[in-house]
Amino acid sequence: MIVSVILAAGEGTRMKSDISKLCHTLLRKPMLNYVATASSKAGIEKNIVIVNEKNRPIIEQTIEIPNAVFEIQRIGEGIPYGTGYAVKLGMGHVSDEDQVLILNGDIPLLKAESLRSLIEHHLASGAAGTLMTAFMDDPYGYGRIVKDEEGYLKAIVEHRDADEKTLAIKEWNPGIYLFNGKLLKEALEELDADNDQGELYITDVVHILSTRGHKLATYPVADAGEVFGINSKDQLAEAEELLRKRVNTEYMKQGVIMENPATILIEPGVAIGRDTRIGMGVSITGRTSIGAHCSITGDTHIHNAQIGDRVVIRSSDIESSEVGDDTDIGPYARLRPGAVLGQQVHIGNFVEVKNSKMGNKTKAGHLAYIGDADLGADINVGCGVVFVNYDGVKKHRSTVEDGAFIGSNANIVSPVHIETDGFVAAGSTITRDVEKGALAITRPEEKHILDWVYIKKKKH
Numbered sequence: 001m002i003v004s005v006i007l008a009a010g011e012g013t014r015m016k017s018d019i020s021k022l023c024h025t026l027l028r029k030p031m032l033n034y035v036a037t038a039s040s041k042a043g044i045e046k047n048i049v050i051v052n053e054k055n056r057p058i059i060e061q062t063i064e065i066p067n068a069v070f071e072i073q074r075i076g077e078g079i080p081y082g083t084g085y086a087v088k089l090g091m092g093h094v095s096d097e098d099q100v101l102i103l104n105g106d107i108p109l110l111k112a113e114s115l116r117s118l119i120e121h122h123l124a125s126g127a128a129g130t131l132m133t134a135f136m137d138d139p140y141g142y143g144r145i146v147k148d149e150e151g152y153l154k155a156i157v158e159h160r161d162a163d164e165k166t167l168a169i170k171e172w173n174p175g176i177y178l179f180n181g182k183l184l185k186e187a188l189e190e191l192d193a194d195n196d197q198g199e200l201y202i203t204d205v206v207h208i209l210s211t212r213g214h215k216l217a218t219y220p221v222a223d224a225g226e227v228f229g230i231n232s233k234d235q236l237a238e239a240e241e242l243l244r245k246r247v248n249t250e251y252m253k254q255g256v257i258m259e260n261p262a263t264i265l266i267e268p269g270v271a272i273g274r275d276t277r278i279g280m281g282v283s284i285t286g287r288t289s290i291g292a293h294c295s296i297t298g299d300t301h302i303h304n305a306q307i308g309d310r311v312v313i314r315s316s317d318i319e320s321s322e323v324g325d326d327t328d329i330g331p332y333a334r335l336r337p338g339a340v341l342g343q344q345v346h347i348g349n350f351v352e353v354k355n356s357k358m359g360n361k362t363k364a365g366h367l368a369y370i371g372d373a374d375l376g377a378d379i380n381v382g383c384g385v386v387f388v389n390y391d392g393v394k395k396h397r398s399t400v401e402d403g404a405f406i407g408s409n410a411n412i413v414s415p416v417h418i419e420t421d422g423f424v425a426a427g428s429t430i431t432r433d434v435e436k437g438a439l440a441i442t443r444p445e446e447k448h449i450l451d452w453v454y455i456k457k458k459k460h
């Protein structure tokens with residue numbers, strides 16, 4: 001069996017961050033997720049993830065692959081440290097017959113296809129280990145690949161431990177290794193911390209095995225950009241741009257229209273139908289699906305939402321909501337969690353909907369708050385209507401049946417039930433149920449005092 005060990009326990013000092021490096025995000029997904037997903041997509045069913053005590057909860061919660069196994073690396077004074085030590089912690093899950101794929105957790109652009117090719121190459125060659133490598137004119141900071149006269153891999157020398165001759169080598173180590181399980185375990189026992197950082201380096205396994213006469217191969221990756229390792233926040237931003245381009249290009253190839261794609265943020269995994277137009281600056285994240293022929297423009301942000309076909313959304317915020325076909329939203333509307341809109345619904349400017357249903361063709365054109373309410377079809381919610389759902393202690397729910405009319409600036413003090421075709425007069429505050437077809441009106445008597453303005457002025 002091929003098992004993977006994914007390294008995610010490092011301190012990430014160069015990130016200068018209070019958040020674990022592996023939890024920093026690209027297109028809103030934690031960095032580690034990309035590596036784990038590539039491993040899983042390459043067909044690896046057993047993925048052992050080395051985490052530390054601090055980042056474990058978030059990694060366990062956000063990882064998107066099935067059956068990941070976690071091992072904790074304790075970090076602190078007097079405790080060994082380094083990539084070699086981290087790999088060692090995973091060996092309890094590895095048997096001698098396994099082939100072990102070791103992956104640095106900080107290479108989010110890595111593709112599953114490249115891992116598959118590496119595995120094929122390794123199994124075909126019968127080498128004791130195969131290292132994915134890359135070439136660059138100046139691989140600053142990376143470990144250099146040192147080979148013997150026959151071209152077999154002899155050692156990996158860290159940049160900081162390298163002499164001038166070694167630094168001139170253009171082939172470098174991206175941190176993706178495949179080793180025979182038994183030989184790896186034996187070599188890990190021999191690691192020492194005799195290097196500039198005083199750490200146990202996984203890269204030293206190469207030297208240990210080659211000294212013992214084992215053949216180790218290299219497998220150069222086609223595109224060095226794919227194995228870009230992230231150590232700092234500027235590298236994070238650089239990698240995110242590369243990933244954005246890759247992801248958005250794929251959506252466009254599937255038929256999505258993008259205006260200025262460099263400004264659009266789509267989290268991988270979001271589904272978008274063909275001929276849907278995404279305007280500049282839009283973000284679509286989480287478990288979201290969007291139908292075909294929609295138009296999503298302006299300052300719009302959509303998270304965890306299901307949007308139908310031919311929906312028009314302008315400059316609005318939508319979270320954990322459902323929107324039916326042919327509905328239009330915004331500009332400047334907000335759908336909060338639990339908003340469920342039917343078909344041909346109209347939500348206009350400055351309308352907020354929370355934990356509420358709105359049936360087909362129901363409209364709220366301007367300045368309204370619809371919270372904790374179930375609205376049927378063909379209802380008109382006037383300008384300035386408020387569903388008063390909170391009494392300071394508890395939330396209450398109201399229902400409004402089909403065809404009802406709620407006049408402008410009305411307050412519906414929940415819980416209230418408005419029956420079919422019920423009519424609430426503008427400016428009313430409604431606290432009791434409204435019967436079918438009834439008019440509900442609460443207004444103080446209207447008085448007009450003639451010439452009041454002129455009389456007042458003369459007195460002054």
Ligand code: UD1
Nearest residue numbers: 007008009010082083086105106142143173174175201229
């Ligand atoms: C490592 C390689 C270097 C290679 C580079 C590629 C070593 C010694 N060096 O260097 O040859 O060119 O990656 O990007 O391996 N980690 C742990 N526990 C630890 C230390 C690290 O889990 O005790 C994890 C980190 O979280 C990270 C990965 O291992 O995901 C690599 O660690 P990092 O410190 O980034 O290694 P580099 O210095 O970049």
Ligand code: CA
Nearest residue numbers: 106229230231
């Ligand atoms: Ca690194």
